Amino acid sequence: MRNSLAPIVWLAGSCLGMLANAATIDVSIDLAADRHPLKREIFGVSGAPDLGAVAYPLLRWGGNSTTRYNWQADVHNTASDWFFMNIPDGNGTPSGSSVEALLESTLAAGSQPLLTLSTIGWTPKAVQQKRWGYSVVKYGPQLVTECSYFGSNPPAWCTADAGNGSCNPAQNQTGYCGANGLIVGNDPLDTADPATPQTQTAWMAHLQQRFGTAASGGVRYYALDNEPMLWNSTHRDVHPQPLTYDEIWQRTVAYAGAIKAQDPDARVFGPVTWGYCDLFGSAADNCLDGSDRAAHGGIPFVKWYLQQVCAYQAQHGVRLVDYLDLHYYPQGDGVVDFSDPPNGSETATVSARRLRSLKELYDPTWQSESWLADLGSASPWYYSHPQLIRRARAWIDEACPGTGLAITEYNWGADNGASSAIAHAEALAIFAREGVDVAARWVAPAAGSLVERAFRLYLDFDGQGGRVEGDSVRATSTNVDALGAYAFHASGSRVMVVLINKATTANAAAIDFGTTLAGNWQLYQFSGSSNLALASSGNVNGTSLVTANLPARSASLLVLPDSDRIFVDGFDQP
Template identity: 25%
Template sequence: MMQDNGVSKPRRSRFKWLSMFTAGIIACSSWLSVPFAPQAAASTAITIQVDTSRDRGEISPYIYGTNQDFSEHLTVRRFGGNRTTGYNWENNMSNAGSDWYHSSDNYACTFTETPEDKCNEPGGVLSTFHEQSIAQGAYSLITLPLAGYVSRDGNGTVLESETAPSHRWDEVVYRKGAPFTLTPNLNDGKVYVDEEVHFLVHKYGNASTPTGVKGYSLDNEPALWPHTHPRIHPNITGVQELLDRSIALANAVKDVDPYAEIFGPALYGYAAYTGLQDAEDWEDLRGDYGWFIDYYLDHMRQASEAEGKRLLDVLDVHWYPEARGDDIRITDQVGTKETRKARLQAPRTLWDPTYIEDSWIGQWGSHHLPLLPTLQQSIDTYYPGTKLAITEFNYGAQNEITGGIAMVDVLGIFGKYDVYMSNFWLFDGGYDYVKSAYELYRNYDGSRSTYGDIRVYAETSDIENSSAYASVTSETNDELHLIVLNKSLDTPLEATIQVTSNQLYRFGEVYGFDEASPEIRRFTAIPSIDNNQFTYTIPPLTAYHMVLITEEGDGTDPPQDKPDSVTGISAQTVLTWNASEGADSYNIKRATNPEGPYQLIANVRGTSYTDTSLEENVTYYYIITAVNEAGESPAASLISIKIGSIELPDPDEPGPGEPGGPGSEDPVPQPDGDLVVQYMAADTDPVNNQIKPHFNIVNRGASPVNMSDLKLRYYFTKDGSEGVNAWIDWAEIGSSNIQTVFTDSYVELRFTSGAGSIPAGGQSGIIQLRMAKENWSNFDESNDYSFDPSKTLFADWERVTLYQNDKLVWGIEPTN
């Protein structure tokens, strides 16, 4: 389940006092802390450019498909794979081929979860499969037999001496040539494929109806039949043979359901693309064709024209990358550091002409790379209008971060390069990261929200370490979706994102996953966007889905909502506030007396303003109003700023000009000492199965402080006897340099010598702690001493204590 890990959009906060060292706010006075910088690894600056008017095109909803169910949010389900070559729709038996002792059995009933009584009915497996698709709102792609024979029985292993034709097999006939029946003869030794399609059309309607089967595949990986199914098709598959079979079956299907899409030839990989795995008649037939795919497309086009109907709607290929790192194929295992790097780069083979992967294909077949443009060129040349599908693929490491990021990358590429359908093939083992990769597009917030359906231009300045994709959800571009990846194993990216659009985006939500966890969670929001440009840090091995939002009003009435959650610091002050619905801009007014007079010092379109003309020992008062062409909103609650302290009122208190205004609060005194702990609630929901406090330790003294001398305590309630686990999801001093120790009432963070020191005026940088019970049951943080859901930005917090050489130097310990 997606867990909340931050704020969605700027929201009202109820804290009274905010530190001068709030993350993202610059302090320039000589005695203030300098902005923190990563200490574990220097970040790399990149630029991502987005243009909502360029390269616009529809993203096919069918690129989010599968061959095995692993998420309820997928759009296509394929009944495919080796088992379907020998599947008999009349009795639901199939043959495993070389995958499992050439066994004929009812395994198709098992993997489709077909009830036993239905397994004994004609078409029971197909009915179960398709009804599951209907329930999920998914497209069903059904594989039809083309190789010549299907299983007659479920009696187990088929011996070599029982190779077809024999009593173990029924002959496949594409066209019955007689009236169809819904109760086929199980003893005539034949299976009619057009009758199979008729069964589905009769039961669910044709492909033009909401419940009809939409597509049919002309079998599976025909170049490998002699290897995968030697009991069915022991001879090498010929080019002319495959073409003749494909034309005949496609014709028969279209006669029953003219609206159905035909997929073919479901080639297993590169050697099949080039010459149908060295088919014996390829050299005699190839002529001037560049590879077998060209020949197939051209001859399917010719046959379609002769028949007066399209016999191939979708060119269907499979792609299991051969890329290697440290001589380990990326699909074989997670591998070494070099294997992981190779996996992260492997998607570039799909589109990047400057990249050559380490594989035999990269060495000997680079003239056919990058793959997607080459396939599209073949289509455009030999059968224009044919769609492109990759109905089996896998990039390995399904349960590891590099596999997850590679999958996010591949799905972005499919959307960008006009792939019509793609279907992930799930290997054995865990798949949490692959599942999250799909849900980052299909259910990123846990409420079925999805990536946009119209792609737009997005390019990154560093294609080796990052990837970027963009989409919008409507012609008005009100909501802009960005997929941004950091593919570096160890270096953060400082991404400057520049958007060209007819819309002005005001703030953004950020969702994603990283190396710490495959769980999609909410990350630090983008509180304001200045003229469609902002900067965001992306940690190593992280996948983000950013949603940029306009929230434009119609301008007919003055804005009714006053800006809230105003924050600021002294010296050079950056004021930030929440966007107001209907606002075109904001007036910032300042005075040195709470009663005024207030002078207008700026009008800005964004939700932040930097005031650089402050003097020491002077208290400044600010009010902010939202403006559009119809007028001005009520003023936000007063904020006063003075070097050394900051006062924030309750946002529900009246502002100047409102009854009871202007009103101000006395500042909460800052605790004594040079070391300060800042806290932020990364998860503001008090009842769920994880606790996610973030910390930053600030050294306001004149001498450096060794981190190994420090201990930090966060107080919480365990709510039960279960053990609690802790993870450091991210720390700028390095997660491995932090140890966690539990007691009944708090968790203590201890630091190794590898954490280094905090220089005078410096900071530790962000430390992201996450805790969960061993049985993953819920916590209730409502009364936890250290928990404060109002702190959605870093602020000094006395209820997190800090010890130096075991002496309390910051915070207030609980009294009970």
């Protein structure tokens, strides 16, 4: 960091007064170093946003309720999220389902859906009526029912017989209340019927008839269920036993094999982890390490899973899993708070912790400021230092080269938090720099929210469809805690620099491009108090310049001409 501004020409003279006490942070760009393509599908989300408003390139249909979905009857099960209940949707036919409407609108918009296919072996009964997994009448008193959840004034539509599956062993009137305080021995047939891989490929065949195959513009991406290592809690009414290494691989062979047979051009995502623990161990290990992992050579689960993928391909000539699919939420207190939407916690302490927690994605020296630190930093796994993306990339390179990397659930804070918005903007830049292939935020940010601005910065920075594109290239900030810097090069077109001012004061960036750039530039910007807009513009002719207007807690995009562009009148339109 330096404070002398004399050698540099300011880009925006009107901001000099504001920056009298601002620091200038050096940023260096190397257009030839660390080049790799920016994958558009890292800007994906889950849910059903208006693609006409923001052109998210990927929409994930996922979550707990997709594990049990009957595509023929259009019925889903809410699992532990809401009393293990079957809920009818639409008009009870595939063509009238909201799922297929989402697929249709997504494909029509030129985006790609990521469709979750169930592998749990159960599907909701094909009847258009509510059913629930833990009947009070059948299994005895339970701690909460759908009606008691609402207190003394339950709504007329609630079901008093629908329990949450938790009980008091002292009230074990029916013999179903286990010593652990959970209903045991319930009948999965209360809500579900057995399902097979052919149940899912029959849906694929139907979708191929309606939308075409993967190669002809239909659905291309399929995920192997949702967070199976949590089934013994989220879906314990039908799968009470914790999943093991071997069971999840057996299901992968059966279901992914069937998917590839149905559509060889389909791309499969697995194993769809739920978080940090099942990177290293199975549900049977109860986080990180245990007898199941010991029985598999002490190899972390995800690395072992990758080994099986490539071993199967070598033996059978079929690549069962194309993308390693991980979910990740930073665990620091208050960083992700779904209990207080849409604003979340924006205290000074939480905001600073939220922005620092982005280092969990890539920095091998960073120790998580959460319970992960309690796991220890002993060799060889250094649990307290997540470095999620680099760890996953190393495992791919060692165990199954050529596998793509997907982070299909993540979140860095509430939709309308100022630090949350720039944290998401930086997370997207980190995904690009670190070589993530596909990503989807949980869930799509609300229309007009601050976090939506973070996505617009990359997908529609000028309101006219301007996108960040090209190759990710090296960008280095001398103070990453204050200013994050990321660069992209669209050869023959433009250079783009993303600047994330994480400081609580305004800053400036002195940028060295390592090559001569000449022509007009634009600086687009948003903060917690300002919408995404053109903040300033001007002309550059040289190897360096200073951005003089980086407000506190803001994200900016500097768009410049490429050094090898053939200049013509009107070039300044990005």
